[in-house]
Amino acid sequence: MLKIVTLGPAGTFSELATHKFIKQQSESCNICFLPSIKSVLHEIGLSSDIGILPIENFSEGFIAVVLDELAALDLSIIDEILLPIKFSFVANSASINEIEQLFVQFVAKGQCVDFISGLDNANIQLTESNIESLHECLAGNAKVGAIVPSGSFNSEQFALTIDSVNDYENNQTRFLVLSRNNNHPISNDANKTSIIVLDDDDHPGLLGEVLQSFSARQINLSSIISRPTRKSFGKYHFFIELEGSQNDPLVASALQEISQRNKVKVLGAYKKATLQS
Numbered sequence: 001m002l003k004i005v006t007l008g009p010a011g012t013f014s015e016l017a018t019h020k021f022i023k024q025q026s027e028s029c030n031i032c033f034l035p036s037i038k039s040v041l042h043e044i045g046l047s048s049d050i051g052i053l054p055i056e057n058f059s060e061g062f063i064a065v066v067l068d069e070l071a072a073l074d075l076s077i078i079d080e081i082l083l084p085i086k087f088s089f090v091a092n093s094a095s096i097n098e099i100e101q102l103f104v105q106f107v108a109k110g111q112c113v114d115f116i117s118g119l120d121n122a123n124i125q126l127t128e129s130n131i132e133s134l135h136e137c138l139a140g141n142a143k144v145g146a147i148v149p150s151g152s153f154n155s156e157q158f159a160l161t162i163d164s165v166n167d168y169e170n171n172q173t174r175f176l177v178l179s180r181n182n183n184h185p186i187s188n189d190a191n192k193t194s195i196i197v198l199d200d201d202d203h204p205g206l207l208g209e210v211l212q213s214f215s216a217r218q219i220n221l222s223s224i225i226s227r228p229t230r231k232s233f234g235k236y237h238f239f240i241e242l243e244g245s246q247n248d249p250l251v252a253s254a255l256q257e258i259s260q261r262n263k264v265k266v267l268g269a270y271k272k273a274t275l276q277s
């Protein structure tokens with residue numbers, strides 16, 4: 001039995017991503033929910049074998065807490081999942097102008113900016129998950145509303161529901177499947193690798209040298225993000241995603257070259273997700 005931990009309560013997009021992953025598994029799986037992204041990250045490898053969490057949204061970019069914990073914890077990426085993301089607004093009053101309190105998850109807020117800016121009288125309360133927002137609204141008074149996953153609620157429970165409140169019709173979020181065990185064999189269909197170059201030896205040209213190792217071998221990067229180390233001001237870790245895996249001798253030699261100069265953590269190699277996969 002594979003034990004999977006993800007963001008709860010039940011009904012989150014993270015749970016949907018988990019079911020998409022489970023469909024591809026041959027062994028039976030058990031899902032456990034925790035109330036915050038950070039608590040899920042810390043539980044992987046303890047009471048759970050793997051964890052499934054969002055890493056990047058189509059318009060909002062990377063989720064900082066996940067990048068920071070990937071640099072700090074000993075986790076590896078074994079797969080990724082892409083999901084379409086649609087939000088609805090639900091409220092306990094039929095008149096949108098009466099809403100004084102809006103519950104919205106901290107990542108979801110940035111995906112529904114246009115709609116939220118139209119709620120002139122609402123005080124925004126950030127939550128850890130979209131289903132926490134839903135539960136807060138269900139328990140709230142007539143002046144409460146929430147941004148929730150479309151399809152997560154029964155419209156009869158609310159005085160007002162408005163669909164498609166996300167800024168971009170084509171909204172999508174990418175999720176990672178993470179484990180604490182770092183010795184997974186690289187599968188033959190792995191076509192993407194994630195690494196972190198840790199800032200332990202800052203020197204002029206560090207990033208240029210890293211990029212040169214990839215460009216000299218015609219290795220395409222799909223993203224590069226810097227995050228402060230939070231040890232001293234002005235020091236950064238670089239989170240890099242590249243096409244290919246260490247099964248490709250060019251990728252293997254680029255990573256070996258970079259490792260000779262810098263501290264590199266290879267987070268994992270896996271198959272790039274599509275909405276159809």
Ligand SMILES: O=C(O)C(=O)C[C@]1(C(=O)O)C=C[C@@H](O)C=C1
Nearest residue numbers: 012013014054107108129130173
């Ligand atoms: O709260 C949820 O439903 C989640 O699964 C979290 C999460 C995220 O943090 O990115 C997942 C997808 C959307 O981007 C918004 C929220």
